[in-house]
Amino acid sequence: MTFSFEHLKRWPDAEAANLFAVDASDRLIVDEADEALSEVSGSETVVIGDRYGALTLGVASRHNATGIRTQQDWLTGEQALANNARAAGLEASYRSLPLGAELLAGAKVVLLQLPRSLAELDEVADLIARFADPTVTVYAGGRIKHITLAMNEVLGASFDTVSATRARQKSRVLVASNPQATPDDRPYPKREFHAELGLTVAAYPGAFAGTSLDIGTRFLLDFLGQVSPSAHSVIDLGCGTGILAAAIAKQRPDLQVLATDQSQAAVESARATMAANGLADRVTVVRDDGLASQPDASTDAVLCNPPFHVGSTVHTGVALSLFRDAGRVLVPGGQLFTVFNSHLAYQSDLRRLVGPTTVLGQNAKFTVTVSTKR
Structure with a gap:
């Protein structure tokens, strides 16, 4: 079966008419990162916060990528990604890892679904700046109704350059690059x-x-x-x-x-x-x-x-x-x-x-x- 965003399922997470496995922000993140993704290998690509596999499998399918490193907080998200990958014949394209050094070491492109919490975004940005390649570019997207100016400020605490793309279908992507030096002590937990x-x-x-x-x-x-x-x-x-x-x-x-x-x-x-x-x-x-x-x-x-x-x-x-x-x-x-x-x-x-x-x-x-x- 060829990969298509429309084929994605949430299972084993709850399925209902008002619950979706993909939205416009997933598509926009993959589109905005397309050129950068074409210049790196799958093993230099990291996906964080992928809900049900749209980002990971979108990249794997479009760029014939393997070795993508993926982090999802919810176990049902990992299971849904595995189910969707199996259905599309892409189960060998990625591996799931916890948030940390192994996930991010040497990463040159990071795709991120923006979390609602500024503290979560701060933690992720801090970890990317610590462990990713110095040339890393982060494509962090979400629905406009959930994106605030404070998110730019949080990203700006870890990256020298932060900009926003044009909106599309009520979604937008923040692009961050040039990671800053980080303090020795981790701020969490x-x-x-x-x-x-x-x-x-x-x-x-x-x-x-x-x-x-x-x-x-x-x-x-x-x-x-x-x-x-x-x-x-x-x-x-x-x-x-x-x-x-x-x-x-x-x-x-x-x-x-x-x-x-x-x-x-x-x-x-x-x-x-x-x-x-x-x-x-x-x-x-x-x-x-x-x-x-x-x-x-x-x-x-x-x-x-x-x-x-x-x-x-x-x-x-x-x-x-x-x-x-x-x-x-x-x-x-x-x-x-x-x-x-x-x-x-x-x-x-x-x-x-x-x-x-x-x-x-x-x-x-x-x-x-x-x-x-x-």
């Missing part, structure tokens, strides 16, 4: 001590809520004491920076604790949080698509503060998938503790996917429930 928890929270820029304590997690923390005294194991599902996992491990030294998230930034943040609190030997942190790697009926309790959106689109599919996974891995009589925006009214879904569900607490915005596996 950030760390913040929360006296109310007695915990230090560490975060890389891509992790939800950063070093702060989001209000949903704060509410769920009030109910950790209701985890069954007979429980031997607990999973923090969608762990983010690992606050729930660290808190339950601190409260219950008898528990075997697993923290899991599909975001690489979240996983690295959670590991840093455990290290900062002396819990690295007691809490295992893994990158996983939900609980795909966990066997059936294998844990006594699950803690979950699920997302209620996919990207910028409100969508319940991710939360329902997490509830389904929790129901599968819980032992009979096991407990799922979850917090969610009250208007989402997940109780019927939790009863269907896990078992009998009780409301433990409710405030102006959030509901905390416990569901018991049948």
Whole structure:
């Protein structure tokens, strides 16, 4: 099958009529970088933030490139890229790597989907300036509604030259070159001590809520004491920076604790949080698509503060998938503790996917429930 942007799928991420695997910014980034890409090899090309493979496979197809290095934060993005590459016969054109030196060493062209967070952009720009070839050019694109002048300033902190292309189909590309010398110390992860928890929270820029304590997690923390005294194991599902996992491990030294998230930034943040609190030997942190790697009926309790959106689109599919996974891995009589925006009214879904569900607490915005596996 010949590659076409129109053939790209999001699977195994959520598929819906209002969710797309490619947009105009993907096409524009590939077009704007076309001349530069024609002058470098695939191994000198790096793609960062590719959502479902449009950038990586667009470059591979157009330039017959191999050895492209690609980084995606979400595991489902990596899996979708692999699926799309297989369908197009381009599975040998790239390799996936984490954000860091191996990804960027010697890179001469970097294609980047602009992240929403300025801190994420700052981290990426800093790493490119540190490790890429001195001649590197960065093509960073996105939808105009999400691009701000502050992004030029952030890129300008790591590159001497930053310019913007003409807009096309409500998209634009920022082009950065001439990397500046970087300080010896890396600025991330950030760390913040929360006296109310007695915990230090560490975060890389891509992790939800950063070093702060989001209000949903704060509410769920009030109910950790209701985890069954007979429980031997607990999973923090969608762990983010690992606050729930660290808190339950601190409260219950008898528990075997697993923290899991599909975001690489979240996983690295959670590991840093455990290290900062002396819990690295007691809490295992893994990158996983939900609980795909966990066997059936294998844990006594699950803690979950699920997302209620996919990207910028409100969508319940991710939360329902997490509830389904929790129901599968819980032992009979096991407990799922979850917090969610009250208007989402997940109780019927939790009863269907896990078992009998009780409301433990409710405030102006959030509901905390416990569901018991049948």
